[in-house]
Amino acid sequence: MHRTRIRIVEDALDANNTIARANRDDFDRHGVTVLNLMSAPGAGKTALLECALAARPPGVRIGVLEGDVQGSYDSDRLAGFHVPIVQLNTDSGFGGECHLDANMVRSALPALPLDELDLLVIENVGNLVCPAEFRVGEDVRVMVSAVTEGEDKPLKYPLMFRACELVVVNKIDLLPHLEFDLERLLYNIDQVHPDVDKIVLSSRTGEGVDAWREWLMRLAVRAAEGVAV
Amino acid sequence: MHRTRIRIVEDALDANNTIARANRDDFDRHGVTVLNLMSAPGAGKTALLECALAARPPGVRIGVLEGDVQGSYDSDRLAGFHVPIVQLNTDSGFGGECHLDANMVRSALPALPLDELDLLVIENVGNLVCPAEFRVGEDVRVMVSAVTEGEDKPLKYPLMFRACELVVVNKIDLLPHLEFDLERLLYNIDQVHPDVDKIVLSSRTGEGVDAWREWLMRLAVRAAEGVAV
Numbered sequence: 001m002h003r004t005r006i007r008i009v010e011d012a013l014d015a016n017n018t019i020a021r022a023n024r025d026d027f028d029r030h031g032v033t034v035l036n037l038m039s040a041p042g043a044g045k046t047a048l049l050e051c052a053l054a055a056r057p058p059g060v061r062i063g064v065l066e067g068d069v070q071g072s073y074d075s076d077r078l079a080g081f082h083v084p085i086v087q088l089n090t091d092s093g094f095g096g097e098c099h100l101d102a103n104m105v106r107s108a109l110p111a112l113p114l115d116e117l118d119l120l121v122i123e124n125v126g127n128l129v130c131p132a133e134f135r136v137g138e139d140v141r142v143m144v145s146a147v148t149e150g151e152d153k154p155l156k157y158p159l160m161f162r163a164c165e166l167v168v169v170n171k172i173d174l175l176p177h178l179e180f181d182l183e184r185l186l187y188n189i190d191q192v193h194p195d196v197d198k199i200v201l202s203s204r205t206g207e208g209v210d211a212w213r214e215w216l217m218r219l220a221v222r223a224a225e226g227v228a229v
Numbered sequence: 230m231h232r233t234r235i236r237i238v239e240d241a242l243d244a245n246n247t248i249a250r251a252n253r254d255d256f257d258r259h260g261v262t263v264l265n266l267m268s269a270p271g272a273g274k275t276a277l278l279e280c281a282l283a284a285r286p287p288g289v290r291i292g293v294l295e296g297d298v299q300g301s302y303d304s305d306r307l308a309g310f311h312v313p314i315v316q317l318n319t320d321s322g323f324g325g326e327c328h329l330d331a332n333m334v335r336s337a338l339p340a341l342p343l344d345e346l347d348l349l350v351i352e353n354v355g356n357l358v359c360p361a362e363f364r365v366g367e368d369v370r371v372m373v374s375a376v377t378e379g380e381d382k383p384l385k386y387p388l389m390f391r392a393c394e395l396v397v398v399n400k401i402d403l404l405p406h407l408e409f410d411l412e413r414l415l416y417n418i419d420q421v422h423p424d425v426d427k428i429v430l431s432s433r434t435g436e437g438v439d440a441w442r443e444w445l446m447r448l449a450v451r452a453a454e455g456v457a458v
Contacts (some may be wrong), residue, residue: 039384041357042267044377054349067389069358073381074447096388098358126385128270128354129298129327148377148400150273152302156355157270159298159325172379177435204408 001158016134023109024136030114032063033223034122035216036136038102038160039144041126046074047203048144049121052216053081056122060220063117064094065108067100069123069142086111090125100131102137116166119220128157132164140219146171151184158192168212173202245363248331252338252366256317259343261292262452263351263410264445265365268373269382270355273399275303276432277373280348280405281445282310294337296354301354315340319354327449328359331366346450357386361393369448375400380413387421395426397441402431 027034037045049064056062063084066075072087079085088108112208122138124131133142141164144219145153148171150224154161160165167189175182186198199215201208213223232408233257246454256263266274275396277450278293285291295304301316319326326333334351341349353360361372370393375401376381383390390396396418404411415427430446 010420021445040355041270041382042375068385071385073385081435096362098356124437125358127327129325129354129356130359133325140410145275148273148375148403153270156297156302174403174406177403 004112013133016102019106020102020110020135020137023102023106026109026114026120027137027139029192030117031223031226032114032120033219034120034136035142036122036124036131036138037144037218038124038128038131038141038164038203039126039147040128041148043126043144044151045123045144046077046168048124048168048212049078050081051203051209052121052195052213053078053083055213055217056220057217060217060218060224061116061118063112063120065082065112065122067104067107067123069096069098069125077211084113084117086123095155097126097130098127099134100136101134101140105136118224119216128153128160132157132162134158140165142166144168144170145185145189147175147178147180147182147185151181151188154188154192155169155187159187161196164193164196166199166215167193168199169198170203172200172207173205240325242362245331247311249333249364249366251334252331255338255343256349256367256368257368258356259346259350260452260455261343261346262448263349263367264448265351265353265360265363265367265370266373267353267357267360267370267393268355268429269357269375271356271450272373272375272378274352274355274373275306277397277399278307278352278442279310279437280432280435281350281442282307282312284442284446285449286446289346289446289453291449292341292349294334294341294349294351296333296352298325298327298354308324312340313346326359327354327356328363329353329365330363334365344431347453357382357389361386361389361391369394371395371397372395374414374418376407376409376411376414380410380417382407382419383414383421388420390425393421393425394420394429395420395444396422398433401436403404404432 070091143164299320304316372393
């Protein structure tokens with residue numbers, strides 16, 4: 001029974017990868033660089049997007065695909081930035097899935113003005129497990145780890161920390177009020193993903209946020225200039 | 230394609246419920262009350278278990294089934310309490326699933342000394358979506374929501390908040406350092422699950438923890454006395 005389950009999972013991931021490649025071809029054809037933003041619930045993905053959108057340079061065109069099980073709370077939060085936002089709910093025809101997959105993203109493509117974008121940020125469903133297993137056609141994957149979640153998360157959810165090109169460590173304004181060893185977290189991240197890029201910040205106080213904005217805008221500007229990631 | 234996916238999901242949940250009932254029959258036959266403990270990663274499930282185990286009354290026999298994708302970090306944390314602990318990893322033969330299901334729990338039953346337990350606490354994988362969809366044969370479900378995750382979580386993950394008999398709101402020692410409206414969170418919980426039991430606490434400072442211990446011990450004592458939940 002277990003072997004059957006694993007085969008079904010592998011077949012599903014194969015099918016997903018095929019659709020992810022089709023999405024990637026479409027993104028490439030329109031010259032859009034795509035970032036898949038992942039984290040546990042409440043780690044601060046939307047707040048990081050707010051920081052980035054507030055300081056985007058003129059001429060850099062950013063769009064957002066908001067993934068949630070249901071509701072449009074994050075889309076509503078971002079509405080004031082006047083960028084194209086498409087809401088994708090996994091409970092509408094997708095069985096309430098705990099992650100975005102390539103097929104769901106594909107279903108949203110017609111609603112996205114790809115020709116008018118340089119960078120598309122896909123905010124995934126808050127979850128440290130399955131989003132890391134499903135490519136959606138993205139160029140780059142970023143995960144956010146809040147210090148309130150504990151130093152052990154890289155060891156308990158290694159696939160997520162291994163799947164990304166950048167780990168953003170958020171909520172460091174709370175460090176004085178936690179029994180939390182930042183060096184231990186960074187060590188644990190390196191244990192599962194040696195030398196991955198890391199940015200340590202607080203989206204609330206703004207400490208370290210410049211590095212995140214610069215990282216993201218470098219990606220966006222290179223996309224706008226047509227340079228491959 | 231979407232309809233097929235939903236049918237597959239429904240079939241899987243039907244099969245799961247059948248096995249969950251078999252688990253429940255086994256638990257009932259041995260007189261064990263079973264609690265399914267769920268939350269997002271890092272909300273404090275293990276810390277709440279530590280609080281409870283440290284103050285369990287003599288004669289109340291508690292066991293723990295620890296669910297993780299991989300590793301045994303929480304089992305190691307609890308080892309000093311000298312209660313039966315069985316580690317269940319979803320990446321060993323279960324495809325790295327993001328939740329426990331009835332079949333996984335069933336596979337762990339032979340390792341559990343059911344005849345020597347009054348209360349079994351199953352600590353689920355940290356995830357606000359799928360654990361709520363899969364009954365494992367439990368009598369009671371408790372979810373933990375940390376105030377660091379934001380007030381919007383009941384609205385974004387309603388199934389989880391709706392599936393449980395008790396919501397524990399944890400990490401209230403951090404309230405002075407957050408822009409967080411506790412009344413708004415409690416209101417949002419009631420929006421998706423009117424009048425569900427709620428306990429507000431900090432497992433770190435101990436504030437409110439007595440209410441949690443009493444709630445759990447009432448369950449355990451009733452189980453020890455053979456009273457149906």
